[in-house]
Amino acid sequence: MAKKNMRQEIIIDMDEFIVTYAAILLDPNQNLSELVYNTAKEDITKWDDLFHDQGFGRKNKFINIGRGYLRDAQNLDAEEAEKQGDQLAQEAIDYLGKHTDFFEKWRTD
Numbered sequence: 001m002a003k004k005n006m007r008q009e010i011i012i013d014m015d016e017f018i019v020t021y022a023a024i025l026l027d028p029n030q031n032l033s034e035l036v037y038n039t040a041k042e043d044i045t046k047w048d049d050l051f052h053d054q055g056f057g058r059k060n061k062f063i064n065i066g067r068g069y070l071r072d073a074q075n076l077d078a079e080e081a082e083k084q085g086d087q088l089a090q091e092a093i094d095y096l097g098k099h100t101d102f103f104e105k106w107r108t109d
Helices: 002-025 032-040 046-051 056-074 078-098 100-108
Strands: none
Touching: 002 032, 002 046, 002 056, 002 078, 002 100, 032 046, 032 078, 032 100, 046 056, 056 078, 078 100
């Protein structure tokens, strides 16, 4: 049970980091949680165009957070963490999509 809770916590962290990053670069008066989700739900690399950052946000503010968790918490080597990190990133995007209201309230409170 603890591993599942830890995985959910890192997913929430990933989503919080990317929504916060969006608020720095984009109009904070928009529903950024929804915008970030809608942009990435089909293809995460579309964030690169949204943020105009050559992938910095996608890699450093989202994917690397998950990979770091996988390496540290599950003692995975870098190659395996990269493979599983892609799955974790998709889970985080899906979670964001189901909880955009929560993340938007969190961001604006």
